[in-house]
Amino acid sequence: MNGLQLEFITPPPISKRTLELGVKYSPEFVCMPMKINLGNFIEALEMGADTIVMGGGWGPCRFGYYAQIEKEILQELGYDFQMLVLEAPDSKLKILLRQLQSLGQNVSLWQALKSIKFAWDKLNAVEQVEKGLEYFLPRAVHPDQVERIYQQGLEEIIAARNADQSFKMARQAVQSMQKLELKSQAPLKIGLVGEIYTVLEPAANYEIIKMLGRLGVEVKRTIYMSDWVNDHLLGGHVKPSVRSQLIASARPYLNYWVGGHGQETVGTTVAMARQGCDGIIQIGPLTCMPEIVAQTILPLVSEKEGIPCMTLWFDELTGTAGIQTRLEAFIDMVSRRKYTAGYVKEA
Numbered sequence: 642m643n644g645l646q647l648e649f650i651t652p653p654p655i656s657k658r659t660l661e662l663g664v665k666y667s668p669e670f671v672c673m674p675m676k677i678n679l680g681n682f683i684e685a686l687e688m689g690a691d692t693i694v695m696g697g698g699w700g701p702c703r704f705g706y707y708a709q710i711e712k713e714i715l716q717e718l719g720y721d722f723q724m725l726v727l728e729a730p731d732s733k734l735k736i737l738l739r740q741l742q743s744l745g746q747n748v749s750l751w752q753a754l755k756s757i758k759f760a761w762d763k764l765n766a767v768e769q770v771e772k773g774l775e776y777f778l779p780r781a782v783h784p785d786q787v788e789r790i791y792q793q794g795l796e797e798i799i800a801a802r803n804a805d806q807s808f809k810m811a812r813q814a815v816q817s818m819q820k821l822e823l824k825s826q827a828p829l830k831i832g833l834v835g836e837i838y839t840v841l842e843p844a845a846n847y848e849i850i851k852m853l854g855r856l857g858v859e860v861k862r863t864i865y866m867s868d869w870v871n872d873h874l875l876g877g878h879v880k881p882s883v884r885s886q887l888i889a890s891a892r893p894y895l896n897y898w899v900g901g902h903g904q905e906t907v908g909t910t911v912a913m914a915r916q917g918c919d920g921i922i923q924i925g926p927l928t929c930m931p932e933i934v935a936q937t938i939l940p941l942v943s944e945k946e947g948i949p950c951m952t953l954w955f956d957e958l959t960g961t962a963g964i965q966t967r968l969e970a971f972i973d974m975v976s977r978r979k980y981t982a983g984y985v986k987e988a
Contacts, residue, residue, distance in 0.1 A: 644756025645748050652685040655844035659684060664957045666714050672926035673956050674838040675707050677845060682711060686720045694744065697728035701900025701930055761870070761879070762804035766811040768865050770794040773815040775861075778854030779828035781821050788851065790817045829920070829975060832913035833862045834906045836925035836932050839955060840864050846924055846955060847964050853922075856972050861918055863887065863909050864902070887912060894938050903931030907938050914946035920975040921948055922968075927956040949975055 642649040653659070655677055662683045663676030682693055693715075698705035708726045715722065725744065739750075774791045781787045794814025801807040831853060839845045840862060850860050863883060871877055872884050884905065891908030898904055910921045923939060925932035936952050943950040951971045953964065 642756075644752060644759060645744055647744060650685050650688050650690045652681040652688070655681070655842070659844075660957055666718065668710070670928055671710075672703060672929050673845060674836075674842075674926055675703070675711070676957065677842070678707060679711050679714060682715060683718075683720075686715070686722060691722050693722055693724045695724060695726050697726045700898075703930075704901075759804060761867070763798060763801065763807050764867050764870070766798045766801070766804075766807040767795065768867055769808075769811040770798070770814045771865070773818050775850060775854065776859060777818040777821065777823075778851065779857045779859045780823045781818075782824055783822065784855050786821055787818055787854075790814055828857050828859045829972065829979065830861055830918050831858045831972075831975070832909065832918045832921045833860050833924065834864070834909045834913075834921060835902065835923045835935075836906075836929050837864055837869060837902050839924050839926055841866055845926070847959065847961050849922075849924065849953075849964065849968070852965060852968055853972075856968060858972060861913060863912070864905075890915075894942055895935070899931045899934045901929065901931030903935040906932060906935040907942060910939060910942050910948070910950065911946055914942070914948035918948065919979050920971065921950045922971070923950065923952040925952075925954060927954040949978065 659680035660673075660677055661680070663678070663680035666683075667676045667679050685693070693711075695708040695711070696704075697708060708724060712724045770791055773794075774787060778784050778787045791814065794810060797810035797814070798807050801810055833840060833850070833853075841864065843850070853860050867880070868883070871879050872882050877884075887905050887908035889908070890911040891904050894911070895904050895907045906923060910923070913921060921939070921943075923932065923936060932952075939950045939952065942948075949971070951967070953967065
């Protein structure tokens with residue numbers, strides 16, 4: 642937005658109030674990501690925003706309806722604003738550039754491209770720190786130190802003015818984690834799969850990665866924001882894409898697209914089982930159809946690939962204590978399965 646010479650308003654971090662606003666004004670059975678999204682927009686409009694930029698979509702996933710439904714709800718609430726919907730260009734980078742250029746004030750195509758490049762670099766810097774958290778949190782003797790370094794690293798990347806500075810802050814954060822006192826025992830490795838927003842947004846999954854890390858589990862996942870941007874916006878040209886490999890892994894169990902990340906959930910579970918993960922946790926918003934399809938197939942994958950699987954659904958009624966209890970029970974089962982004398986993992 643800075644590169645497009647646009648004034649922008651960042652909504653407050655997702656809070657209990659954000660979700661309460663979304664729940665109050667959304668249709669009852671819509672999935673939690675839309676409820677959070679609507680709460681974000683209301684809080685941003687309260688802060689003075691007059692334009693909303695929203696993504697579009699298609700297919701069985703309800704994300705394609707978000708913009709239209711949210712616009713009608715916000716108008717009925719009396720908010721005066723303009724909504725611009727950026728329809729996913731399906732890997733046609735030129736269309737994305739034109740869409741972004743149209744938002745700017747007398748901005749050239751070159752300036753739009755530079756803005757995308759800077760955003761991409763910051764995104765990758767953030768993900769370096771995220772991966773550091775996932776690796777070091779279960780290994781650190783004092784996990785609080787890892788979380789402090791992680792949070793400080795994010796704040797420094799946000800404040801960075803260029804790509805070099807962004808990557809420098811990310812490297813420093815990871816190096817600080819490497820210097821911490823670590824445990825001698827290797828942690829369990831659990832794959833985290835499911836609907837992309839629930840996997841990526843800590844407020845939507847109740848900080849499940851930190852929960853698992855503090856329980857001595859290293860989280861492994863293939864869904865990062867840069868992967869989605871690379872595959873769907875940048876045509877897979879910026880870095881190698883693993884999506885086709887995941888679809889191939891899913892093929893014996895699910896041979897067609899079911900919307901959202903349902904097929905990728907199955908493929909990732911298969912791939913992680915073959916890569917030596919100790920267990921799989923599928924997460925998603927309650928009533929998410931693509932993930933429901935995947936859930937019905939995971940028991941067969943679990944049996945054939947020899948890996949324990951558990952599914953967690955999230956909505957506004959989900960409680961942290963309940964999630965914690967289920968995670969502890971699952972991890973205890975996986976740990977016993979891995980370390981019980983005489984157990985030999987099936988090929």
